[in-house]
Each structure stands twice: as structure tokens, then as C-alpha cells.
Amino acid sequence: MELSKEKLLDFYQTMATCRAFESRVSELFAAGKIPGFVHLSLGQEAIATGVMACVEKDDKVGLHHRSHSEMIAKGGNTNQMMAELFGKATGICKGKGGSMHLADMEMGILGANGILGAGFAIAAGAAFACRYNETNDVTLCLFGDGQSNRGPIHESFNVASLWKLPIVWICENNGFGLSNPVKGHLATDNVSDRASAYGMPGVTVDGNDVVAVYETTREAVNRARRGDGPSLLEFKTWRWHGHFEGDPGNYKDPKDQAEWLKKDPLLSLGNKLIHQKYATQADLDAMQAKSEARIDEAVKFAEESPWPDVSELYTDVYDRQL
Amino acid sequence: MQMTYAEAIRDGLRVELKRDPKVYMAGEDIGPFGGCFGVTAGLYNEFGPKRIVDTPISENFILGHAVGAAGCGLRPVVEIMFDDFMTVCFDEMANQAAKIRYMFGGKAKVPMVCVTINGAGVGAAAQHSQSLEALLTHIPGIITVIPSNPYDAKGLLISAIRDDNPVMYYEHKQLLGVAGEVPEGEYAIPLGKADIKRGGSDVTIVAWSWMVQKSLEAAEQLAKAGINAEVLDPRTLVPLDKEAILSSVAKTGRLVIVQEACKTMGFASEIAAIIAEEGLDLLNAPILRVAAPNTPIPFSPVLEQAYIPSVEGIVAAVKSLF
Numbered sequence: 001m002e003l004s005k006e007k008l009l010d011f012y013q014t015m016a017t018c019r020a021f022e023s024r025v026s027e028l029f030a031a032g033k034i035p036g037f038v039h040l041s042l043g044q045e046a047i048a049t050g051v052m053a054c055v056e057k058d059d060k061v062g063l064h065h066r067s068h069s070e071m072i073a074k075g076g077n078t079n080q081m082m083a084e085l086f087g088k089a090t091g092i093c094k095g096k097g098g099s100m101h102l103a104d105m106e107m108g109i110l111g112a113n114g115i116l117g118a119g120f121a122i123a124a125g126a127a128f129a130c131r132y133n134e135t136n137d138v139t140l141c142l143f144g145d146g147q148s149n150r151g152p153i154h155e156s157f158n159v160a161s162l163w164k165l166p167i168v169w170i171c172e173n174n175g176f177g178l179s180n181p182v183k184g185h186l187a188t189d190n191v192s193d194r195a196s197a198y199g200m201p202g203v204t205v206d207g208n209d210v211v212a213v214y215e216t217t218r219e220a221v222n223r224a225r226r227g228d229g230p231s232l233l234e235f236k237t238w239r240w241h242g243h244f245e246g247d248p249g250n251y252k253d254p255k256d257q258a259e260w261l262k263k264d265p266l267l268s269l270g271n272k273l274i275h276q277k278y279a280t281q282a283d284l285d286a287m288q289a290k291s292e293a294r295i296d297e298a299v300k301f302a303e304e305s306p307w308p309d310v311s312e313l314y315t316d317v318y319d320r321q322l
Numbered sequence: 323m324q325m326t327y328a329e330a331i332r333d334g335l336r337v338e339l340k341r342d343p344k345v346y347m348a349g350e351d352i353g354p355f356g357g358c359f360g361v362t363a364g365l366y367n368e369f370g371p372k373r374i375v376d377t378p379i380s381e382n383f384i385l386g387h388a389v390g391a392a393g394c395g396l397r398p399v400v401e402i403m404f405d406d407f408m409t410v411c412f413d414e415m416a417n418q419a420a421k422i423r424y425m426f427g428g429k430a431k432v433p434m435v436c437v438t439i440n441g442a443g444v445g446a447a448a449q450h451s452q453s454l455e456a457l458l459t460h461i462p463g464i465i466t467v468i469p470s471n472p473y474d475a476k477g478l479l480i481s482a483i484r485d486d487n488p489v490m491y492y493e494h495k496q497l498l499g500v501a502g503e504v505p506e507g508e509y510a511i512p513l514g515k516a517d518i519k520r521g522g523s524d525v526t527i528v529a530w531s532w533m534v535q536k537s538l539e540a541a542e543q544l545a546k547a548g549i550n551a552e553v554l555d556p557r558t559l560v561p562l563d564k565e566a567i568l569s570s571v572a573k574t575g576r577l578v579i580v581q582e583a584c585k586t587m588g589f590a591s592e593i594a595a596i597i598a599e600e601g602l603d604l605l606n607a608p609i610l611r612v613a614a615p616n617t618p619i620p621f622s623p624v625l626e627q628a629y630i631p632s633v634e635g636i637v638a639a640v641k642s643l644f
Contacts, residue, residue: 060394062390091427092427093425093426093427093429094427094428095427096424096425096426096427097425097426097427101425101426103425103426103429103430104429105393105426105429105430106429110390110393110394111422111425111426111430113418114417115413115417115418118386118413118414118417118418120386121382121383121385121386121387121389121390121414122386122387122389122390122393122418123390124383124386124387124390125386125387125388125389125390125391125392125393125394125398126390126391126393126394127390128387128390128391128396129390129391129394129395129396130394132346132372132391132396133394133395133396151382152382152383152386155378155380155381155382155383156382156383156386156387158378158380159377159378159380159383159387162378315428316423316424316427316428317423317424317462317463318423318463318465318487319423319431319485319486319487322465322514322560322561
């Protein structure tokens, strides 16, 4: 089915915002303004955008350590996100979580998780709660190809299928588990090859094609909402940067890197929009400028925000001071 | 009315399952089978499969899904069949349940209870007999409840389920059949309030779980020797009622701490350190710990009996202070 002009323009705007956010974080990290570890999803924006366009505010999403774009696409507040990366009091987690623990329960964002593999069961629990409460909400659980090798995935895949939980498993296969290429860590050609072992459909799709991502996810979300159980979706893409900022990615073959850079998902969508006469280059430039302005504002907000009071160290451990 | 410890726990579960539709249980063989130790017997018939959920042998899933479900508004009570098995799902308690409130800046809560069972003395050998309660007391964010009699078991469980923090609740194999007076219906024992199980003036014996029974027996023997021992049960290790311990030691001037677990880095060491820091001037004698040796738990009944801290050992330790 051909998607509407409005939908495609929305995709472009979201992808441009993700790109702008991540590019700016890369610069700020290099400039020493962002502490800690940051893992960027530059080049993976089509997955975040296409996937999150399939769910509503009350649907839940479980994220991983490389999830800034996913959070933006689910409706995350970029000012509060940037302030969190800076460790400021106005951060979405009051500066206590940082890049790896962004969360916004009100937006159904169950949180990025720094422990790879821990998110499967948490997302399954959210799906369990959605059904227990007799809502029609679904949960998306996103993870990487490296994470797909953690043991807990087996338990959650099995139980989710056994109980037909309203969940969609979404693997962002970006080619590497840190430095280890997929051929070095995965026994099968595709992560989705494992789906049949759990009695669920599995499919591998081009993760740089936002329309393909959207349509694939929408079908799986509909299936989950109908009560027909989980699906395993694998979107193949490429991580442009290193595992974390500061990792030069020397383990990548430069030819592969060059090939994948040519498959820039934002550029591809822009070309499609121009080809279909949905937008001119000037329109695209204007949308990019709008995204840049949003990130300018986020950085300004973060820079001007106060540090947390040191007393915050001791709060939120429990619901009360023990 | 008279109830055993197991019946009191079951009654506490029943009270909360009836009171709050968000409370449910999940675990291995807790449904029609009634639990490995019979604690949940009959609850499946009373509350049905939605509220009493049998899971596969999947500890990561059991605890992890509870984190997600609790984060989405349910109040799960999950069972891990033996405390020894907590080590296979340590991440779900230590890195997930314990940390989510804090790393998400207080904007998420994880009101869940994990019930498990401790204890040697049944010939279950090294992997089904440990008392590992100290492990998770090292992780801020978790409450630790460890009752020693039927009255406490029910009242503390009700408080645990109503608490908005993740709670570890430790049953004990040797206490399941111990009977005592338990009120019908609802009553909640505040978490963090110690209980003097036997008043005395000459020495304070701090003990929890099965070791309270052993310490009470020791106190009877000591009374015959003219030593009037006070037996103090903290009932919860986190929060710890250190004021109660300090005020008892202020009265007696002597402190012996009894734990079933092996000696090194057990919770007795923490209590000893607290009293050394805050109450050294109250003491007329060194603080002593009575604990198991630093060995795995052996199978042979002869070896196992030598392993478990004994009434005679407690008596001898106390007498050595006079």
C-alpha cells in the first residue's frame, strides 16, 4: 500500500530530528560536554521512525542502550533528553540515569536498559500487565543483534509465545555486537531464523527503508493487538559510528562502511519524496532546519539548566527515607 | 487462631489477593500443584489462573516480567523456588528492580515481592540449602523481610505486598510447620521494627529466621546457668531497626549475633560493624558472631548437622563473654 504524503513527510521530519540529535550529541561528547558513555544510532533512524509510527502513546516500548532515536520517535521530550545526557536537574530522569537509562513512563517508554538482555522479560511483563488490565495496548521490545545472544531471550520468547502476549520483538541488526561482526557472533544467517523455534512468525527486512519497517511493524502490531501473539522482526542496518563515542570502529571494513553510508536512510527517503513530487529540496532543507532548531533549543535548555542539588544523591532509592 | 508458618503466609496472600485486584502471583508450580513446599496450596482453585500464574522453569523471566508488570501498575508476588536459584536471576533484582526508581529519577516504581525459601537441615545439599539473604542487602533499593514465626510471617507479608518498593521475602524450610497464634483477617506489621522475642538483661542475642528458634532454646539453657538473655529479632534486615539493637545492648552490655549462613560477609558482620561504630561504649565484652563455617553445605546428615549453627554453639558463645 502506498503511504500518504503526510505520513512520509512525518517520517522525514522525525528521521531528521533523530539525525540532528545524534549528530549534535557526537559533537558535544567530543567537546567534553557530555559525561559517561554514549551509544549513537546514526544511520539507524529509519527503524526508530518506522517502528514507533505504528504505536500509540499508551502502547509500551522497551529500549536498549542505543535508543535516543527510538525515544524521540515515540514522542520523547528532546529538551529533557538532552538535559539528562548532560546530567542536569531538568533531565527526564533528574540527571540520575544518563544516556543509557532514558525513560518516560507517561509516554509508555519503559526505559533504556544498560544490561543487555534484561529488557526482554521487562517488556514481556509490560505486555502481561496490558493484558491483565484488559487494555488493547501492545508492547514493543527493541534489541540489537549482539543482545540477541543473551540467555534471557530464550525464556521470554518462549513464555511470550506460550501465553500469546501482545508483544513484538524487534531486532535492530546493525552489523556488530560492539566490535564483533554478526558472522562472528550469530550461528544463523538471521536473528529472525530463530522465530520458528518459538512458534512465531519471523521476518528480516531492510532496516534502512522506513516504509518497509513501518509496514512490517504495523502488521506485527496488528497481530499482537488481535491477540494472536508475538512476532520477531529483524531490521538490518549499519551503525555509522563506533559502539560508543570514542570508539573509532577500526574493526569495520572501510568498503562496507562506504557502501552502507551510501544507503543513508534519510537521504533515500528525501530522494523518494522528491521523486514522488511530495517535496522539493527546499522543503527538505526547511524540515532539516526545523529539526536543527529543535536540537538548538534542547542544547540551550540543557546548558542553561542547573546541576542537581547534591541532596538528590539520597532521594529516590526507596519511596521514603528508610 | 492457631496456624503454621506456611498457613500464615498463605493466609496473608489470600488477604491481599482478595483486597487488591492488582495483586497476582507467578512462579514455578505454584498453581494446582500448590508450590514446591505447599505454601500456595488451594489458592489456584480460589483465585484462578489469572491471579495464580504457573510459569515455566524460567527464573529470569519470572523476576524480570514482575519488574515490567510492577512498572505498569500491577503488584506481582513472584516465587523463586529456592534462595539458591536467586543467583540465576540476580540481575533482575540487583540491576533492574533495585535501580529503576533511582535511575529513572523517581518517576517509576517497582512494587513487587519476591518470595523465596532459605535453609539447611533437610539433606538438600549445597545448591538447595543456602541462606543468601545478605547478598541482596548489599544492593540499595531492595527491602529484606525475613520472618521467624507465623504471626510475623503473615503481618510482614501483608506489609511487603502493600509496599511500593521491591521486597525480598525469605521463608525458611524449618519453620513451615511451626505453629503459632495468628489473627484472622488483615493486620500489617511495619517494616523496620524489631521484635524482642524474649526479654533479658545480661546479653543481647540478635537472630532472624530459624536462628530465632535456636536462640530462644539457647536462652532457656542459659537461664538455667543464671544468664538472662534477650533475644531480638530484627524481622527485616533492610530497613534495619538499629535503634532497637542499640537500646538492647545499652541494657545488656553484651552482643552475640547468630546467622545460619556462613560467617564471612554475612549480615551478622554488618550488625557487628554498626554496633562497633555506634555503640562500642555500651559493650562490656567483644561482639561475637555465631555462624556456619565457610564451606558449601554438605549432604551427609552428620556433616550437615555439624554445619548448622547449634543451640550448644550459641550457649557456648554467650558463656564465653562472662
